Amino acid sequence: MAAADGGSGRHRVTLLSPFDSVLWDRKRTRRMFRFEHSLEAYVPSGKRVHGYYTMPLLARGTLMGWADPARSGRTLVARALSLNSVAAIRPMARALTEAAGWVGCHDVRIEQLRQPQLLARLTAALAEFS
Numbered sequence: 001m002a003a004a005d006g007g008s009g010r011h012r013v014t015l016l017s018p019f020d021s022v023l024w025d026r027k028r029t030r031r032m033f034r035f036e037h038s039l040e041a042y043v044p045s046g047k048r049v050h051g052y053y054t055m056p057l058l059a060r061g062t063l064m065g066w067a068d069p070a071r072s073g074r075t076l077v078a079r080a081l082s083l084n085s086v087a088a089i090r091p092m093a094r095a096l097t098e099a100a101g102w103v104g105c106h107d108v109r110i111e112q113l114r115q116p117q118l119l120a121r122l123t124a125a126l127a128e129f130s
Contacts (some may be wrong), residue, residue, distance in 0.1 A: 013091045015055035015067055015099050022063075023056065035063040051080035055099075059091035067092065069099055075107040076100035081122075082114040089118060093125035106130075 016022060018039045023029055030036060037056055040048040051068025058064075065088045068080040076099060083092060096108045108126050113119050 013057075013059040013094050013098075015069070015095045016058050016063075018054060018056075022058070029063075033063045037063070037066075048080075050082055054080070057083075057088060057092050057095055059088065059095070064088035065092055067096060067099075069096070071103050071105060072109075074105050075109050076103065076105040078108065078110045078112075080112045080114070081110055083118060083122075086118065086121070089121050090125045090128075093122060093129050097126065097129040 018037070018041075023037050026036075026038065035056065037054070040050060040054055041052050045052075050066040053070075054066045054068050056063045056066055064085065065083040066081070067078050070077045070079050076096060078096060081092070083089060100106065100108050108130065110119065110122065110126075113122065
């Protein structure tokens, strides 16, 4: 049941800080997870791929996507969101809902999703977790 409720340990579903040790060695991260990540805070906004303060999504021992969260009042805003697959929809919804709680927000709003065809499914999953 651990994985169904957000899990713990290696089954944890969460957004990682861009400074998390999992991401320090980009070559290792690419080799182990087949995942490209870089902090884009210092990249000009027009050249950013995933956002200013991108947090990778860790779920089922896999890095499955990115979120660039910000807070607007009592709403967590995903300014930019990317999912590696349809399988990332529910984990991302769970992680965003949990992150909203970390910063005292009650709502989650998606501003930009790189895969717009997944928006309806992501919105439905967010509704399940809120």
